[in-house]
Amino acid sequence: xxxxxxxxxxxxxxxxxxxxxxxxxxxxxxxxxxxxxxxxxxxxxxxxxxxxxxxxxxxxxxxxxxxxxxxxxxxxxxxxxxxxxxxxxxxxxxxxxxxxxxxxxxxxxxxxxxxxxxxxxxxxxxxxxxxxxxxxxxxxxxxxxxxxxxxxxxxxxxxxxxxxxxxxxxxxxxxxxxxxxxxxxxxxxxxxxxxxxxxxxxxxxxxxxxxxxxxxxxxxxxxxxxxxxxxxxxxxxxxxxxxxxxxxxxxxxxxxxxxxxxxxxxxxxxxxxxxxx
Amino acid sequence: xxxxxxxxxxxxxxxxxxxxxxxxxxxxxxxxxxxxxxxxxxxxxxxxxxxxxxxxxxxxxxxxxxxxxxxxxxxxxxxxxxxxxxxxxxxxxxxxxxxxxxxxxxxxxxxxxxxxxxxxxxxxxxxxxxxxxxxxxxxxxxxxxxxxxxxxxxxxxxxxxxxxxxxxxxxxxxxxxxxxxxxxxxxxxxxxxxxxxxxxxxxxxxxxxxxxxxxxxxxxxxxxxxxxxxxxxxxxxxxxxxxxxxxxxxxxxxxxxxxxxxx
Numbered sequence: 001x002x003x004x005x006x007x008x009x010x011x012x013x014x015x016x017x018x019x020x021x022x023x024x025x026x027x028x029x030x031x032x033x034x035x036x037x038x039x040x041x042x043x044x045x046x047x048x049x050x051x052x053x054x055x056x057x058x059x060x061x062x063x064x065x066x067x068x069x070x071x072x073x074x075x076x077x078x079x080x081x082x083x084x085x086x087x088x089x090x091x092x093x094x095x096x097x098x099x100x101x102x103x104x105x106x107x108x109x110x111x112x113x114x115x116x117x118x119x120x121x122x123x124x125x126x127x128x129x130x131x132x133x134x135x136x137x138x139x140x141x142x143x144x145x146x147x148x149x150x151x152x153x154x155x156x157x158x159x160x161x162x163x164x165x166x167x168x169x170x171x172x173x174x175x176x177x178x179x180x181x182x183x184x185x186x187x188x189x190x191x192x193x194x195x196x197x198x199x200x201x202x203x204x205x206x207x208x209x210x211x212x213x214x215x216x217x218x219x220x221x222x223x224x225x226x227x228x229x230x231x232x233x234x235x236x237x238x239x240x241x242x243x244x245x246x247x248x249x250x251x252x253x254x255x256x257x258x259x260x261x262x263x264x265x266x267x268x269x270x271x272x273x274x275x276x277x
Numbered sequence: 278x279x280x281x282x283x284x285x286x287x288x289x290x291x292x293x294x295x296x297x298x299x300x301x302x303x304x305x306x307x308x309x310x311x312x313x314x315x316x317x318x319x320x321x322x323x324x325x326x327x328x329x330x331x332x333x334x335x336x337x338x339x340x341x342x343x344x345x346x347x348x349x350x351x352x353x354x355x356x357x358x359x360x361x362x363x364x365x366x367x368x369x370x371x372x373x374x375x376x377x378x379x380x381x382x383x384x385x386x387x388x389x390x391x392x393x394x395x396x397x398x399x400x401x402x403x404x405x406x407x408x409x410x411x412x413x414x415x416x417x418x419x420x421x422x423x424x425x426x427x428x429x430x431x432x433x434x435x436x437x438x439x440x441x442x443x444x445x446x447x448x449x450x451x452x453x454x455x456x457x458x459x460x461x462x463x464x465x466x467x468x469x470x471x472x473x474x475x476x477x478x479x480x481x482x483x484x485x486x487x488x489x490x491x492x493x494x495x496x497x498x499x500x501x502x503x504x505x506x507x508x509x510x511x512x513x514x515x516x517x518x519x520x521x522x523x524x525x526x527x528x529x530x531x532x533x534x535x536x537x538x539x540x
Contacts, residue, residue, distance in 0.1 A: 007361025007373055009354050010417065014376050017414040021391035022379075024398055036398060081291050084284050096288075098522070103295045105518040106302075109477055109495045110511045113503055114298030117305070124301065152294065213384035216477065220499055230386050237390050237482065247394070250387050257384065 028247035035243050047248035056232070056249075063229040064256065066143060067211035070150035071158075074207045075200070077151070078158035082199075083192075085159070086166035097163065104156055112149055112220050119145055119221070141223035149217040150207075157206040165199030166192070201264045209257055229253050299515065306508035323509040330506055333494065337510070339405065340474055340490040347412035348469035354413070355420025355469075356462050360454075362421065363428040381418045388415060389482030396483065403485030411483040412473045419472060420465035427461030471518065 029048070031041035050056070085093055085100070103111065118124050119139035126136040139145060169192065177187050215230030222228075227235075229249060236246030306324070310317035327333060362373045380388055392414065396407045431454065439449035455462075477492035484493065495507060 004361045004365040004369065006357040007365065008357075010358030010361065010421075011373070011376075013354055013414070013417065014379070017392065017395070017410060018376070018379050021395040022383075022387075024394045025387070025391045028394060035394070036400065077291065080287060084288050099292065100295070102519060102522065103299055105471060105475070105522060106299055106515045107475060107477075107492060107495065107511055109492055109499065110302060110503075110507070111298045113495065113499050114301045116499075117301050118298065152298075155291075155295070209382075209384060213386050215386060216496070230384075233386055233390060237393065243394065246390060250390055253384065254387055261382075 025247045025250055028244050029251045030248075032244050047245045048252070050245060051248060051252060059227050059229055059232055060252070060256075062143075062226070063212055066146055066150065066228065067208050070147050070154065070211045071204055071208045073147065073151050074155050074158040075204065078155055078203065079162060079200075082159045082162035082166055082196075085163045086169075093167075097160075100156055100159060108153055109216060109220075112153065112217055115145075115149060115152065115221060116140060119148075140221065141225065143222070143226065145221040146218050146226060146228075149221040150211045150214065153217065154207040154210060157210075158203040161202040161206065162196055162199040165196045169195050197267055201267050205261050205264050208260055212257060212260075213253060302508050303512045303515070306505060306512045308505065311505060323505040324513075327506040327509045330504075333491075333506060333510060336489055336491045336494040339408075339488055340492075343405070343409050343412050343480075343490060344470050344473035347409055347416050347473050348466050351413045351416035351469045352420050352462060352466040355417045355465060356424050356458075358417065359421045359424035359428055359461075363425060377418045377421050380415050381422075385476075385478035386482075389479040392479070393482040403483060405484070405488045408480055408484040408488060408490070411479050412476065415476070415479060416469035416472055419468045420462075423465035423468060424458055424461040427458040431457050467521070471521075474514075474518075 027038075027041070028035060030043055030045070032044045032046060033042050034040040051060075081100075085097055088096060116123070120126070121136065121138075121140070123139070125139060129136055173191060173195075174187055177191050182190070212228075213230050215228060215234045218226050218228045218231055229252075233246050233249050233253070236242045236249065240246075307319050307321070308316055309320035309322065358373070358377070362370055362377070365373060383391075389411075392407070392411045393403070396403055396410075401407060435453050435457070436446075436449045439453045440446060444452065475492070476490075477496060480490050481493055481496070484490070489497070491510070495503065498504060498507065
């Protein structure tokens with residue numbers, strides 16, 4: 001018996017539950033008619049044409065925009081944190097890294113829901129402002145709240161890969177640069193940052209991807225007024241039952257993510273981006 | 278030392294940001310008022326009522342059931358897959374690895390609607406079984422990814438030596454290879470278990486009426502306002518996961534010993 005035959009159950013499983021479902025979505029997106037009967041489906045491009053209407057395009061634009069802003073904020077907040085973590089003594093830093101991961105182990109719906117408690121009209125933040133005699137703010141159900149939810153949920157996905165790459169950088173390279181007279185800014189600009197790019201690339205993809213596709217964060221923190229592409233897909237599958245259009249939107253979103261990933265890949269020359277696990 | 282102070286302050290702020298909602302949840306699980314706005318004094322009544330709540334207990338039951346079986350099945354398939362991938366030729370290995378990455382890289386919502394499409398297309402009633410199948414599907418890649426590195430570290434000649442000494446291939450696998458890769462298998466199973474417990478999106482699309490896990494229950498409650506019982510439950514779950522996590526961490530720090538990277 002060949003040892004590589006051990007992957008046979010896996011191959012069957014992946015074919016049945018990963019490949020075929022994706023092909024079905026692709027099939028649905030180019031057809032119309034009864035979803036349970038292939039013979040009754042007719043080829044059409046109508047689903048994709050329908051997406052070109054201004055209201056759908058604006059949903060796409062808002063999704064991409066909010067995801068992009070969240071990714072940038074995660075990067076700006078996360079990079080220094082990854083540097084701080086990687087500069088700690090090895091003994092201490094395992095603990096602090098673990099402490100960074102721990103929140104992810106609490107149900108993300110609950111954590112997001114807890115933000116409603118903090119941001120709401122009678123929430124803790126407004127209560128605090130009131131206590132100080134300041135006017136209360138409208139913090140919930142707007143783009144800001146959605147961005148906050150995204151940054152909150154996905155920040156660890158930015159910090160951890162960058163941290164992993166930074167902590168593997170050979171310290172003697174940095175010392176050598178310092179010996180040769182570089183100041184700290186030059187060391188960062190010419191050595192640390194370029195060497196950390198694989199981590200940055202995987203961090204950016206790991207934040208951007210779930211941010212573009214989320215429908216929960218926008219539902220809870222954005223109220224029902226702020227639709228993202230994820231909400232649109234969910235609506236088509238579970239409320240409107242137009243699976244053909246829903247599939248077309250899914251395909252459009254996947255293509256968008258693939259383009260973003262291919263774009264990021266160009267910066268990752270070594271193709272060895274740090275992963276969380 | 279100003280710089281050190283700034284670093285510490287910055288780290289403090291970020292940790293505060295990460296933990297603020299968790300602290301809020303835990304604190305409010307002890308609040309005797311049902312509303313989120315006011316604090317009426319300390320109570321443990323939500324913890325007591327939690328265990329009397331049929332709906333939540335049922336959701337907890339389904340969550341644990343699905344997490345247990347999906348991680349167990351995914352661990353078996355994933356470990357076998359990792360062995361197969363490890364021993365496959367260069368080209369086949371590449372294909373298998375890329376197939377393994379598809380569910381990881383695919384957005385949750387697409388995996389969810391794709392699986393839902395499959396189940397409905399073949400006329401399978403959505404429910405516990407479909408949710409279980411979906412969880413196994415997204416768990417397998419994580420098992421493969423945590424077993425593979427252990428196989429790479431394994432000395433190729435160990436199993437051969439055992440077989441030279443008269444062991445059958447299966448005996449050599451069971452007595453020599455398996456114990457060596459066990460840490461990878463266990464951490465893969467634990468990751469799968471926690472992934473399954475935490476999942477919402479894929480479960481949301483692949484389950485039918487009557488069968489909901491905790492995430493789905495929480496989601497449906499969120500619009501009406503979440504009952505403090507849920508806060509109590511999540512406090513308990515958070516503590517158990519924390520303990521589980523500290524155990525894994527201790528394990529891996531024992532394993533790593535001198536090496537100083539966790540990831």
